Amino acid sequence: MITTTKNSELEARLQHKIDLKTKPVGALGMLEKIAFQIGCIQQTETPVITRPTIVVFAGDHGIASKGEVNPFPQEVTSQMVYNFVQGGAAINVLSTTNDIHLKVVDAGVNHTFDKDIAITHAKVAMGTKNYQHVPAMTLEELKTAFQHAETIVTDLHKEGVNTIGFGEMGIGNTSSASLLMSYFTQIPIATCVGSGTGLDQNGISKKQRILSEVYQTYNIQNPTEALATFGGFEIAMITAAILKAAELKMTIVIDGFIVTAALLAAHAMQPNVLDYCLFAHTSNEQGHIKMLDFLKVQPILSLGLRLGEGTGAALAIPILRASVNFLQEMASFESAGISGETTP
Template sequence: MNFDIAYVSDNSIEETLRYKINNKTKPIGALGTLEEVALRIGKIQNSERPVLSNPTILVFAGDHGIAKKGIVNPYPQEVTAQMVYNFLNGGAAINVFCKQNNINLKIIDAGVNHDFGEIPELINAKIAFGTKNYESEPAMNARQYNAAIKKGADIVYQTHKEGCNIIGFGEMGIGNTSSASLLMSYYTKIPLQECVGAGTGLDSEAIKLKQKILSKAYDKYTLSTDTDALMYYGGFEIAMINGAILKAAELKMTIIIDGFIVTAALLAAHCTHPQVLDYCIFAHTSGEQGHQKMLDYLKKEPLINLGMRLGEGTGAAVAFPLIASAVAFLNNMASFETAGVSGSE
C-alpha cells in the first residue's frame, strides 16, 4: 500500500500555540512535558483548541512459528489464544485500564494459531494460523505481508470513521519479543545481543540461548529491501500494527506508542515514512531491555517509566490521562489577560 503522510511541521500554527501556552497563568515551561504534548497535538490537529475524540486502543494478536518449540519463550504458544479470550471476557490489565480511562478497546485476531469461530466482539483479520518459523524459512510471504499491512490500515480507517482521532496499539503473541529484537537490530543496526531481553520472564541462561538462536536466524537471510525484515522476522500482529500506524498518520490522528513490540513496528514504519514520528506520543519506557535503546535511536522521551513490560497496550492506556491533561490545560486554563494576573516582564 501507498501512504500519503504529511510532515506536521508543514503547518503554520506552532507560533500561535506557543504564544497561547506561554501566556497561561504560570511561569513559562512550568508544566514541563505537558506543554510539549499540548503543542504536538495542537499541531497535529492544526488547531488552537484540539479535542481528543473517541480514544481507542487496538490490540492485535498473532502467533509465531518459532514459539512452537518453547525455547525462546517461557510460556507455551497456547497462551496467545487464552489471553485473547481473557481480553474478550474483560479480565486483562488492558481491559481494566481502558475502562478506568474511558478508552474504547478493540481486539483483533491477526494470526492466532486457534480457530475462534464467530465471536462478535473479536475482529477477524486472520492471515494464517501463525507465522512460519524463521529459523528455517521466512515468517511470511509477500502476499501475507501485504494483506497484513492492508488489514491494519483498514481497521484504523474504520475506527477513524467512528470518530476516533487519538489511537494506541497493543499486541499479544507468545514469542513476539524475539521478532521485535530481530527487527530492532535490523532497523537500528544495534548488535542483536543488545536487543534481546527476558521477554515474558527468561532467566539469564535462557536469554543467552535465545540470543544464540536469534543470531543464527538473523544471519540466515540476505534482505534486499527494508520491508523484507518484516516479512522474514515479523509477526502478523507486528505487520498489522505497522500498517495501522501508517494509516493513522495519513489520517492525521494522534498516535500513542506503547512499548517494545509496538515500537518495533514503528521502526519499520519510520524507515519507509520518517514523517510518521510527527504524529507520535511515546507513552512509556518498557522494562524490556531493548526499548530504551529504541527510544534513544528515535531521539524520543516517553511520558512515564514505571518498569512495565506487559504489552497489550497497557503503557498507552496508563499514559492517556496525562495526554488528556495536556489538552485540558491548553483549552481551559486562564491566560494572564483573562485572569487579570500580571505576567512576566
C-alpha cells in the same frame, strides 16, 4: 503519503498561547510539549481528544511452537484473547478505568475462534512460519496484513476516533521485535534481546544465540522484506496501522517494545510518521530504551512495565487529555487579570 505536521505560523501561535497561561513559562513541563505536538497534529490551537481507542492485535509465531525462546507455551496467545474478551486482562482494567475504547483483533492466532466472539476477525494465517528455517510470512501475506490493518484504522477514523494506541499479544513476539530492532537500528542482536515474558539468564543467553543465528541466515534488502522475514502478523498489522493513522492525521500513542519495533519499520518506510507519535512509556524490556534513543524521542512515563497489551498507552492517554485540556481551559494572565506577564 504522510505529510509533516510542521507549520511555523501555527507553531508560533501555539507556543504563544501556552506561554501566556497563568504559570511560569515551561512550568507544566512535558504537558506543554504534548499539547504543542497534538495541536500541530490537528493543525489547530484548540486540539481535542475524541474517542481514544486502543487496538490490540494478536498473532502467533512459528518459532514459539518449539518453546526455545519463550517460557510460556504458544497456546497462551489464544487463551489471552479469550481473557481480553471476558474483560480480565490488565488492558481491560486500564481501558475501563481511563474511559478508553478497546478493540481486539485476531491477526494470525493459531486457533479457530467462534465467529460470534467479540473480536475483529482479520486472520491472515494460523500463525507465522518458523524463521529459523524460512521467512515468517510471504510478501503476499504481508500485503494482506497491511490491508486488514488499514481497513480497521480507517473504520475507526470514520467513527470519530482521533487518538489511537496499539497493543499486542503473541507468545514469541519479543524475538521478532529484537530481530527487527537489530535490522533497523544496526545494534547487535545480542544487545536487543531481553527476558521477554520472563526468561532467566540462561534462557536469555540461549535466545541470543538462536536469534543471532537467525539474523545471519538472511540478507535483507528493505523494510518490507525485514517485516516479512522476522515479523509476526500482529507486528505487521501494527506497522500498517501506524502508517494509516498518520496518513489520517490521528494522534498515535506508541506503547512498549513490540509496538516500537513496528514503528521502526513504519519510520523506515515513511519518516514523517514520527510527527504523529507520542511515546507512552519506557518499557523494562532492555532493548526499548535503545529504540527510543535511536528515534531521539522522550517517553511520557517510566513505570517499569513490560507487559505489552497496550497497557502503557492506556496509562498515558489521560496525560494527553490533561495536556489538551489545560491548553483549552486554563486562563491566560490577561483573561484572569493577573499581573506579571504581558502580551509581547
